[in-house]
Amino acid sequence: MAILSTRLTRILNIRYPIISAPMAFAGGGALAAAVSRAGGLGLIGGGYGDSSWLGEQFDAADGERVGVGFITWSLRRSPSLLTDVLKQHPAAVMLSFGDPRPFVDEIRAAGALLVCQCQNMEHVEDALDVRADVVVAQGAEAGGHGALRGTLTFVPEAADFIAAHSPATLLLAAGGIADGRGLAAALMLGADGVLVGTRLWASKEALVKERHQASILASNGDGTLRTRVPDIARQLPWPAGFTARIRRNAFTDRWQGREEELARSVAIEGPRYQRAFAEGDPDGTAVWFGEAAGLIHAIEPAAAIVGRMVSEATLQLQRHAGRTPG
Amino acid sequence: MAILSTRLTRILNIRYPIISAPMAFAGGGALAAAVSRAGGLGLIGGGYGDSSWLGEQFDAADGERVGVGFITWSLRRSPSLLTDVLKQHPAAVMLSFGDPRPFVDEIRAAGALLVCQCQNMEHVEDALDVRADVVVAQGAEAGGHGALRGTLTFVPEAADFIAAHSPATLLLAAGGIADGRGLAAALMLGADGVLVGTRLWASKEALVKERHQASILASNGDGTLRTRVPDIARQLPWPAGFTARIRRNAFTDRWQGREEELARSVAIEGPRYQRAFAEGDPDGTAVWFGEAAGLIHAIEPAAAIVGRMVSEATLQLQRHAGRTPG
Numbered sequence: 001m002a003i004l005s006t007r008l009t010r011i012l013n014i015r016y017p018i019i020s021a022p023m024a025f026a027g028g029g030a031l032a033a034a035v036s037r038a039g040g041l042g043l044i045g046g047g048y049g050d051s052s053w054l055g056e057q058f059d060a061a062d063g064e065r066v067g068v069g070f071i072t073w074s075l076r077r078s079p080s081l082l083t084d085v086l087k088q089h090p091a092a093v094m095l096s097f098g099d100p101r102p103f104v105d106e107i108r109a110a111g112a113l114l115v116c117q118c119q120n121m122e123h124v125e126d127a128l129d130v131r132a133d134v135v136v137a138q139g140a141e142a143g144g145h146g147a148l149r150g151t152l153t154f155v156p157e158a159a160d161f162i163a164a165h166s167p168a169t170l171l172l173a174a175g176g177i178a179d180g181r182g183l184a185a186a187l188m189l190g191a192d193g194v195l196v197g198t199r200l201w202a203s204k205e206a207l208v209k210e211r212h213q214a215s216i217l218a219s220n221g222d223g224t225l226r227t228r229v230p231d232i233a234r235q236l237p238w239p240a241g242f243t244a245r246i247r248r249n250a251f252t253d254r255w256q257g258r259e260e261e262l263a264r265s266v267a268i269e270g271p272r273y274q275r276a277f278a279e280g281d282p283d284g285t286a287v288w289f290g291e292a293a294g295l296i297h298a299i300e301p302a303a304a305i306v307g308r309m310v311s312e313a314t315l316q317l318q319r320h321a322g323r324t325p326g
Numbered sequence: 327m328a329i330l331s332t333r334l335t336r337i338l339n340i341r342y343p344i345i346s347a348p349m350a351f352a353g354g355g356a357l358a359a360a361v362s363r364a365g366g367l368g369l370i371g372g373g374y375g376d377s378s379w380l381g382e383q384f385d386a387a388d389g390e391r392v393g394v395g396f397i398t399w400s401l402r403r404s405p406s407l408l409t410d411v412l413k414q415h416p417a418a419v420m421l422s423f424g425d426p427r428p429f430v431d432e433i434r435a436a437g438a439l440l441v442c443q444c445q446n447m448e449h450v451e452d453a454l455d456v457r458a459d460v461v462v463a464q465g466a467e468a469g470g471h472g473a474l475r476g477t478l479t480f481v482p483e484a485a486d487f488i489a490a491h492s493p494a495t496l497l498l499a500a501g502g503i504a505d506g507r508g509l510a511a512a513l514m515l516g517a518d519g520v521l522v523g524t525r526l527w528a529s530k531e532a533l534v535k536e537r538h539q540a541s542i543l544a545s546n547g548d549g550t551l552r553t554r555v556p557d558i559a560r561q562l563p564w565p566a567g568f569t570a571r572i573r574r575n576a577f578t579d580r581w582q583g584r585e586e587e588l589a590r591s592v593a594i595e596g597p598r599y600q601r602a603f604a605e606g607d608p609d610g611t612a613v614w615f616g617e618a619a620g621l622i623h624a625i626e627p628a629a630a631i632v633g634r635m636v637s638e639a640t641l642q643l644q645r646h647a648g649r650t651p652g
Contacts, residue, residue: 003647120548121620140466141476149547150467150617151478152511153502157547157620176479185478185511188642221475221483222446291476294447294483316514321329321647 003314004183008134008170008193012091012113015039016310017193018183019172020200020302022046022069022094023144026288029060031205034302036064039310042302043094046070046085048236049078058088067091067112071145072098073239079103086110094136097145097242104130117174117195119147119242124158127169134170135162136195140226141176143198143290145244148226151175152189159190178292180312187317196309198290203302209280212287213299215247221294223248229255230286232262233273247287251276329640330509334460334496334519338417338439341365342636343519344509345498346526346628348372348395348420349470352614355386357531360628362390365636368628369420372396372411374562375404384414393417393438397471398424399565405429412436420462423471423568430456443500443521445473445568450484453495460496461488462521466552467502469524469616471570474552477501478515485516504618506638513643522635524616529628535606538613539625541573547620549574555581556612558588559599573613577602 008017018040020032024047032042044057046068054068068090075082075095082093082103093107096117107114116127117136127135137158139151155173162169173186174195186194201208202216226243229252246252251273255262262269276284334343344366346358350373358368370383372394380394394416401408401421408419408429419433422443433440442453443462453461463484465477481499488495496519499512504525512520527534528542552569555578572578577599581588588595602610 121546122548139476139478141479150465150476150502152465152476152508153467153504153547153617153620156505156507159507160621176476178479179482181482181485181515182478184514184646187646188510188514188639189507220447221479222448291479294479295486313514317643317647320510320513321643 003317004310006187006192008172011170012041014041016306017187018306018309019043019193019195021174021195021197022067023197023201023206023288024048024071026201026206026208028205028207029057029062029066031200031203031207031302032057032066033061033064034203034205035200035306036066038303038306040306041065041067041091043067043069043092046075046081048074049081051081051084054081054085058085065091067093067115069094069096069115069117072096072100072103073237076102082106086112092134096136096138098239100126100130100132118158120149120154121157121161124161128162128166131166132169134172136172136174137191138195139173139175140245141291142174143201143224143245143292144288145238145242146175147241147243151177155186155189155191176290176292178295180309180314181316182292183309183313184316187313198292199296199305200302201289202296202299203305204299205302211280211282215249215282215287216289216293216296217298219247219289219293221291223293224289224291225252225256227252227256228259229262230273232259233266233270235266235270244286244288245290247282247289247293249287250283251285329643330636332513332518334498337496338367340367342632343513344632344635345369345519345521347500347521347523348393349523349527349532349614350374350397352527352532352534354533355383355388355392357526357529357533357628358383358392359387359390360529360531361526361632362392364629364632366632367391367393367417369393369395369418372401372407374400375407377407377410380407380411384411391417393419393441395420395422395441395443398422398426398429399563402428408432412438418460422462422464424565426452426456426458444484446475446480447483447487450487454488454492457492458495460498462498462500463517464521465499465501466571467617468500469527469550469571469618470614471564471568472501473567473569477503481512481515481517502616502618504621506635506640507642508618509635509639510642513639524618525622525631526628527615528622528625529631530625531628537606537608541575541608541613542615542619542622543624545573545615545619547617549619550615550617551578551582553578553582554585555588556599558585559592559596561592561596570612570614571616573608573615573619575613576609577611
């Protein structure tokens with residue numbers, strides 16, 4: 001499958017240019033390890049800062065080479081989390097959603113690759129300022145937190161900017177990439193590889209409740225929205241400009257457009273949200289998947305997902321390049 | 327350039343799978359003819375229904391084979407426009423934004439290809455119901471009117487649906503495609519070709535004022551938003567669910583989030599908007615471009631734009647398929 005060899009596969013010494021998104025709660029050590037074993041690189045989701053949970057997830061990765069990702073503004077509230085995690089020798093540390101500056105020296109000193117996820121061109125400038133090894137251009141199609149740029153325009157624009165200002169920096173495309181067509185498209189747009197969230201959220205190894213995963217199979221790509229309501233329900237101080245893409249369901253139907261009322265009744269609605277999430281109720285809580293829902297028709301092992309992405313992308317690339325006159 | 331031969335180029339008998347978006351006001355006969363002469367197919371923008379303007383634009387196309395596109399809900403208010411236009415023997419008629427049913431028989435009887443532009447999966451179902459020859463999957467990156475799905479997920483999902491239900495129907499990708507990387511990516515995603523708006527809005531032949539075109543060169547892809555404000559200012563009854571992507575400027579800064587106030591003061595603000603538009607003032611009116619702004623660095627002849635898209639896409643496809651082990 002040499003056709004998928006890129007600067008990313010060479011620098012990371014991996015077989016395929018596929019990295020798993022460090023999804024909070026869902027992306028544990030088993031999923032990260034499975035993605036790495038399948039030839040990509042798995043990232044454990046650092047989430048909102050639970051040191052013992054993170055320790056368990058590195059244990060679950062069972063010595064497999066993996067990385068980790070953090071929500072940057074949240075990491076600032078408990079920076080010792082990074083120090084703890086770096087003792088596990090992650091291959092890469094990804095920072096998303098906030099100023100990376102306070103953390104870059106420590107990450108670099110530990111020998112981990114510095115990955116900065118970006119949602120707009122200003123973020124890309126910031127990432128180059130801190131000399132990120134890898135920039136992730138994340139489009140609005142992505143499940144979970146993100147912003148407004150579409151993947152299809154953001155990736156080539158970021159690629160041009162990087163080529164002009166820091167050509168050795170690698171670029172990953174994120175947001176809506178769930179199959180080999182998306183991987184092949186990302187390479188055409190100028191990315192060195194892809195970051196995959198939603199498709200791996202719908203894997204056997206993801207830490208996602210069964211009824212939540214069942215609901216992605218019942219949804220098409222129209223069935224999601226970008227919203228602030230889960231962050232209000234959880235009283236998480238997400239910075240302005242970031243929203244979450246989640247499934248459209250009874251919870252979002254009830255609260256979207258009534259954010260102030262939700263904030264006022266959070267003493268009741270907050271615990272109700274958390275209970276529904278813990279129980280795997282797909283209606284009373286956020287269900288965290290993106291627009292790629294319409295491309296996902298089975299919950300499968302991560303290795304099968306990565307393998308099919310690779311073979312499908314290879315086929316697409318060969319088929320089009322080998323095209324004969326019509 | 328046989329590498330870019332697709333079902334679309336064969337069925338339309340064109341050299342390259344590139345069709346110009348029928349941009350209201352901006353996409354006149356000169357632009358459409360230039361795109362057709364360059365090897366694609368140009369579509370004249372039918373806009374909001376001005377029969378004499380449309381006649382002039384077909385004259386400006388000067389016998390070149392072109393098509394035309396209509397805003398479907400608007401066409402319902404003046405259906406004779408379609409009857410008039412069909413006398414010009416357009417190669418294709420594209421319908422966007424509304425129920426195509428009232429018009430399909432007349433289009434088909436005139437021997438024109440029926441193109442239905444879609445913004446979500448429900449629209450795709452409708453397009454197959456009326457046996458559209460071509461479905462356009464338009465993502466939210468697009469300039470002008472559209473909806474919320476991202477191009478990167480919508481195109482492959484539409485491709486799967488079409489393959490399952492009406493495999494002879496062709497598929498175009500639209501929204502954010504402005505260079506050869508976007509064209510190559512669209513082919514990877516399963517499209518038979520692309521519909522190009524913003525990149526051709528920024529062409530010499532487009533009917534766009536100089537200062538409006540200058541403002542796209544000063545903007546990156548972060549500099550746009552989706553909004554209802556120009557439709558409120560113009561008192562155009564756009565159906566719910568559709569918004570316009572335009573440049574972020576003094577006009578949108580002033581009115582975005584204050585839509586009701588704008589509606590109340592439309593007796594003053596409406597004429598002010600129209601005057602600014604007519605004068606080519608880039609601050610006091612909507613400037614109609616999409617997220618591809620960040621990929622556009624010169625106002626060029628349409629033939630140069632099409633030619634570079636073709637050579638760049640060909641190179642991208644060959645380069646990746648020919649990749650050797652790293």
